[in-house]
Amino acid sequence: MGKKLIKSTAIGVATLSSFVIANGVHAEEAVNPPTSPVESPEVSLTASGVGIETVSGVIVTNGTAVVTETPTEATVDQAATIKTAADQAVTDQTAVVADATVAEEATAEAVDTATGAVADAEASKTEATDENIAKAEEAVEDTKTAISEAESNANQAAQNTAAAEAKVDEAQATVNSDQAAIDAQQTVVDNAKTAVDNAQAVLDGTGAAAIIAERDDAQADLTQAQSDETKAQSDLTKAQEADAKKASDLATAKETETVQSATANETASDLAQAQADATKAAADLVNANTVVDKAQKALDGTGAAAIIAERDDAQTDLTQAQADETKAQSDFTKAQAADAKKASDIASLTQAQTQQQATANQTAAALAQAQADAKTKADAKAAADNKVAELTAQIDAIENMTVPTLSQDVIDAYKKFVASKTTTNADKLWDAINTWSDSQAYTDATKNYVTPTDTTVADPTNLTDSQIIALSQYYAYVMNGLRQQVWGVQNLVVQDDSIQAIKAIVAAYESENKSWSTGHSNTALNAGNTYAKWTSENLGQTSSTTTTMSALYKQIYDSAISTLRRDYSSKYGHVVNMLGSSSSTTQIAVGYNISVSTNGVTRVHAVTFVDDSAVIATPYDTTALKAELATAKTTQAQATQADNQAQSTLASATTANNQAQSALQATTTQLNTLKATADQTPAAQAKLTVATATRQAAETRLANAQQAVDNLNADVATKTKALEDAKAVQTQAVATDASAKQALVQATTANDNAQATLTATRATIASLEAIADQTPAAQAKLAVATVTRQAAETRLTNAQQAVDNLNADVATKTKALEAAKTQLAAEEAKLAQLKEAKSTSEVVLAEAQSKVKALKAEEAKIVDEITVLKAQLTEQVAKLAALKNADQVLADAQAELAKAIEAHTAAKATLDTEIDKLDQLLKNQRDAKAQYEAVKEAYTQAQIVAQRQAINDTGGQPIAITDKVGKIAGYFDGNQTAGTKLQPITYSRVEKYRQLPQTGSQESLLVLLGYTALAGLGLGYAKKRRRG
Structure with missing residues (x-):
């Protein structure tokens, strides 16, 4: 640690030394050149020795340069070149040290990570008890169950959304149908307007060509409308066939679901048994290993306390296992009751669905009939209304004259x-x-x-x-x-x-x-x-x-x-x-x-x-018209009554059908929800089986532990026999455990496949049930096509009448105009009613769309829940694997730590080597700078002395030129001041070496920045060494 601190400090000191070394050469006022060496101030550093080339007449020691002979300009240039090379070497090596530092830090981080991994592995090994492993396995199973339930909920949510989207489709179809009816009625209104225009043109005696052209256009439109109606009838037939096929496919899928559901229940039961067998086999193996260990210790005469403690622990575990088994049995009973109720509910709902489907079919047929009858009655009433309006208008026109x-x-x-x-x-x-x-x-x-x-x-x-x-x-x-x-x-x-x-x-x-x-x-x-x-x-x-x-x-x-x-x-x-x-x-x-x-x-x-x-x-006698009007009003009253009755019947049929369809949908949704809900019995059965196996294993463990205690005082032969028996049981337990694990894998695969197949079939059923029948929309399109054709026929009739009226008398033309206006008013009123009906349908559509939005949000919420559960399962599975493989995980982590330490040791060695190189290069830079500045100053002072001597030699009076700090920079002849330019003595390599920096210029700034940064790196490295 001391070495690294010294190096780091040396870097910083070297950086500062670049700026504190002062030139020690001063100009003397003596006329004679100096006879003794001129020295520079010294800076104390730890390193010694000179690693640079020295110029002639200079002695360099530990950053101090002594000039022993007057240098020439060539000597100064040589010293400057040496200094530049030393500066560049420091710059290059600084980058190398920086890279080595980064590499060392990376390997240090790797050591920290590996150390943490070893700590985690050691904690896992400590935690890897049989009890904790069992708890971890149970947590995994619980999470799997939660995922299964969430996925079931997701499937149901998807079905609910699909059903709601089907409602949206139905509502959208109604809106589209309403719009189609509006479009068709708008055509009728347009035709009625054209009829009014034509009747007015006939009465005015103008537009004969346009009236004839309208008749021709009406004929062409009728031909197209007839073709469209034929196509709509064909499309209806296809739609009915498609709906029939859908119904058949749905029935087949439901039959398949019944078979696959039974298979899935069977595989789920097999899986539960396989999980229980695997759990028991694993516990038996652990117990067998423990028994062998205790038998060996009993034979060796060691571990008596541990053997007794094992017996006590086994007793405690058995008590807990018995309690768990009792609770699992209770949960199993409750699950069976819940599943029995669910099966009963499914049977009841299935029967109700069959009955409701029949009712819904009847109400749908009744609604279709009521709609057709209502249209017929409405058309009859419209015709009667038009007739009364037409006659009334004619009579009013006459009587108003x-x-x-x-x-x-x-x-x-x-x-x-x-x-x-x-x-x-x-x-x-x-x-x-x-x-x-x-x-x-x-x-x-x-x-x-x-x-x-x-x-x-x-x-x-x-x-x-x-x-x-x-x-x-x-x-x-x-x-x-x-x-x-x-x-x-x-x-x-x-x-x-x-x-x-x-x-x-x-x-x-x-x-x-x-x-x-x-x-x-x-x-x-x-x-x-x-x-x-x-x-x-x-x-x-x-x-x-x-x-x-x-x-x-x-x-x-x-x-x-x-x-x-x-x-x-x-x-x-x-x-x-x-x-x-x-x-x-x-x-x-x-x-x-x-x-x-x-x-x-x-x-x-x-x-x-x-x-x-x-x-x-006479056209002005209203007697006959009034008689005809009376008859028309009678017909109108009858038609109105029939229309009211038909509309009432239609409203009742609509309500009945809506109620029947709603009831059917509610029952279907409830039934699908129950079918999609997983049975509770298999999971409860699995837990009970595991609890039973755990209890049996605990009993075996206690029996073995008690036997081990009993064997503590047995003779050697008995202990030996006990050890051999334990090893035999251990061998069998190993084989049974391996076989149980293989069976578990096979049962899991079989159950996964069965559940996936069942889920796919149920998805198919949901998809088929979500598909709206094509027949209603096709029927609506046919109805629109029929209305359009009828409108086209009316238009052609009116157009032909207009052509016929071209040569009719005024009264006939006037009558035709009034009739056309009355018809237009009736058709516009009908158009307004259709638009109002569409507004109501759009409200229903908006509500259905809002419900879909809410259901999709709920579906997304469940998907997020599943994502969280799967992430949780991944962590739990990893933890379980770590517990089960704690010894191997610890060994692997220790191996990785050893590799990381080895790599870090090598990186530290490389960094030490590169810092040593940089230390030497910094000394070289210090020495090169001292040499250059000493030579340069000596050369300058020699030139000043020579100048003074030259003035004296010519009999002049040397006057010193000083710089701003009072230092002599040259001389001038005091006897020749007039017109004489003062010229201090300086040394410059600018003309010869424009790329070479002056003292205290650019390279000094580079040194300051680069070396200071490097000093930081050095100190940081030393700190890491202390932490290590």
């Missing part, structure tokens, strides 16, 4: 005028009409009236037959309304012949091409007699410009009021033609048309006829 409301004064005055067409009565009628024109009724008649809306283009030069019929019917409607107020009758009608007659009359007027002033033309009127005999004609003027039917309807309405106000000059003849002259109910035919002559005259013709041809039904 208005005719001018006459005052009672006008009515009375008109009747008096008709009875006596005097000027006085005409004046009174005029006055009554003027008074009426200032009334609110007149304002309503002219400002707040309602006429038919029909934006179909109407060309007065070429009205179609349907347009002539429509105008004639509206004219009759307005005039009948006025006649109803005056006479209480509505006797104007439109007949087939009156339409043909008015067309002939208009053609005749146009052929005559007369001016407006010519008035009525009997010739033209008679042209219609071929069809019907005319009785009166009212003429009016209008424009020939193309317009709309709505505008022409408004003209008819306005002309009625205008005629009332402006017909005084015509003796109210036109008014009489409009309002009639009596309350006769005899039908009068009417025709309304427009003629446009080539001379530009445009006439409006309102002609009455006497005719008996077929009457064209």
